[in-house]
Amino acid sequence: MTPEFLIGNITLFMLAIFIGFELITKVPATLHTPLMSGANAISGISIIGALIGSNVAFKNESTEISGILAFVAVTLAMINVVGGFAVTNRMLNMIAGKKRGGA
């Protein structure tokens, strides 16, 4: 890891934080929960880390624990991602009243 790479990453980190602060301004109370749940699904982005990690771990068969951990991480992250987007979608459909039923 070169210092340039690290500084590049820190730059990304800071700029993304600024964007995040600016993105959310006035949100009606009705949308607080769906917004929270949608953002929560996005935080399941660690699925990427889990995928890369598990591939590397399976390559070095010597480190079994790391492989198992990575597999569990893939599963948990995927529950977070798919479940999060699905549940947000269901909530929004109910609030907007476009689709009836469910539950």
Add this chain to the structure above:
Amino acid sequence: MEDWVSIGYLISAALFIFGLKKLGHPRTAPFGNQLGAMGMLVAVITTILEMQLTGDGVIDWTLIAGGLILGSAIGYLMAKRVQMTGMPELVALFNGFGGAASALVALSEIQKYIGDADTLPEGLALTVTMIAAGLSALVGWMTLTGSLLAMYKLKGGVEIFGKWIKTPTWGPTWLNPVKVLLFLSVIVMIYMSIEEPTNTTYMWGIIGVSCLLGIVLVLPIGGADMPVVVSLLNSLSGIAAAFTGFIIGNSVLIIAGSLVGASGLILTFIMCKAMNRKLIDVLFKSFGGSGEKQDLTRTKVGSDADEVAMMLDGAQKVIIVPGYGMAVSQCQHAVKEFANIMEEKFGTEIKYAIHPVAGRMPGHMNVLLAEANVPYEQLIEMDEINGEFPDCDVALVIGANDTTNPAARSGEGPLAGMPIIDADQARTVVIIKRSLSVGYAGVDNDLFYMDKTMMLFGDGKAMMSGLNTAVKEI
């Protein structure tokens, strides 16, 4: 990293940004959610392609695909099956999983280095890796235990061997320095782990203390503050993903993680503002339930459904004030039926007063009433509806307590300054509630004892259907 991989991640990051932006507006919110999901799909496909096309390719398809499919199936089923009342718990649970996934990736990376000392990075890379892994573990494990506890608190308890055990709310003031101490000890352990990266004691120490920290942070928090905490934990799980991004040097993890971290924090502040609380008070001053409940000295005679039905006869305007009690007893359909009967029989104007924090999470009431097919136009937010109470014949309060408590106007006690629904200004108030007991804030409610108030003691669903029958028979 290959160029096309970077471009894939860039597209995915842009989709996340647009998605979050659109999620904040009522009309565009469903599209925003889809954009977010698309961003995630792009990121996953890019990653899998990169794994397959560069280096040795995907090593173990069965395990990777297995994890992906298993996780998707579980997540999808949980999202489809959950009752609308269980929504807050589910969001908390998913959030915990997200935090745990980030922390597990960090742990898996560290395990790899420890298992094979030759791969251990040196110098700057080592410092960065250990700091990021430590912070990711701190935030990730804290999010997991905190979210799980939050889930059980939202549920109200847990069933162990057929026995219902209530989730405690407990937070003496001496717990606050303990939280700070636990936090500092994690920081010290991270520092030590840089000195001795192969010593696993520090790693397990960080995990243990972080788990404990999540529990002591959430334990003292109760009632209306719960959604704020879930939102804060959501923000933390984003930060955990960003730290994990630093360990594996992945841009999309850093961008998406910090986006969620920052926007989640802003959302947390917005929620706090809606209920007139400060975040610092939410975290460090325990809210109600801590033994400061007032003793009830007054009594009130309950009414029955027939009396209430007589009074409702010919009412011009009825405002329904739903609260958590409606969610618990699942009586939203009976409420809608009541509205239908009133509209048909007397041509009554029906409106619903929605307090921003009614229920256990913001928007909880909207979702429930939408499920019962209540027209969106009849759901009125607190600030708009409050002016209408003086010319409303009947305010029907269903399982709401603190959000209607006039004590909030007095400027004293736990509820001080919280905006409330002015149900007490209606000509008659009907309250459906199990008993006169205090709400989460532990403050006795003057509204119950007013002369114009009629109490219907009992379960929301039973009372509503009783009332519906009585009104039909007039």
